[in-house]
Amino acid sequence: MDSPAAAFIDRTLRSEASEWRTWADGDASVGGLRVYGASVGAVRGTVRDALRRHRGLQHDEITALASELWATPVFERRLAAIVLLQGQVDTLSGNDLTRMEGFLRDARIPELIEPLTVDVVRPLLARLTGVEAERARRIVTRWASADAEGLRAAAALL
Numbered sequence: 350m351d352s353p354a355a356a357f358i359d360r361t362l363r364s365e366a367s368e369w370r371t372w373a374d375g376d377a378s379v380g381g382l383r384v385y386g387a388s389v390g391a392v393r394g395t396v397r398d399a400l401r402r403h404r405g406l407q408h409d410e411i412t413a414l415a416s417e418l419w420a421t422p423v424f425e426r427r428l429a430a431i432v433l434l435q436g437q438v439d440t441l442s443g444n445d446l447t448r449m450e451g452f453l454r455d456a457r458i459p460e461l462i463e464p465l466t467v468d469v470v471r472p473l474l475a476r477l478t479g480v481e482a483e484r485a486r487r488i489v490t491r492w493a494s495a496d497a498e499g500l501r502a503a504a505a506l507l
Contacts, residue, residue, distance in 0.1 A: 354403045355417045358395055362425045365391035380458035382424045392425055396432045408440045412448060419452055427461055434469045441473050443481035446488055449473075453492075456499040466503040474507065
């Protein structure tokens with residue numbers, strides 16, 4: 350069951366759907382993910398509106414919401430999770446790399462792998478220092494030889 354914030358995002362993305370866009374994106378499926386047909390602008394606006402409706406979300410609520418959105422294999426929900434994290438990247442810590450690894454492992458398509466890597470993971474890594482930075486370097490090195498294509502692609506982008 351979706352939290353109120355996730356339910357709002359899902360409901361709004363569905364209402365922003367365009368049959369034409371869904372058809373143009375390939376039979377309502379991209380990389381095995383369902384597609385609602387909402388534009389990238391609609392996804393960004395929906396996340397912005399959700400954060401206004403649900404003010405004061407802290408790190409744990411933000412990352413839980415991102416995980417909740419990601420759990421349903423719908424392109425726009427997963428893109429909304431990335432947009433949410435992009436706007437909150439300054440609150441993320443090295444411990445969040447485990448969550449990002451899970452997302453990348455299951456990202457399936459470059460349209461999710463690239464923004465998650467470039468706009469969330471890269472700035473997160475750039476902020477880490479000391480032991481946390483060293484741990485992160487080991488994680489990314491492991492990604493380069495992982496069995497999951499999303500992790501290998503992310504390591505190459507970093």
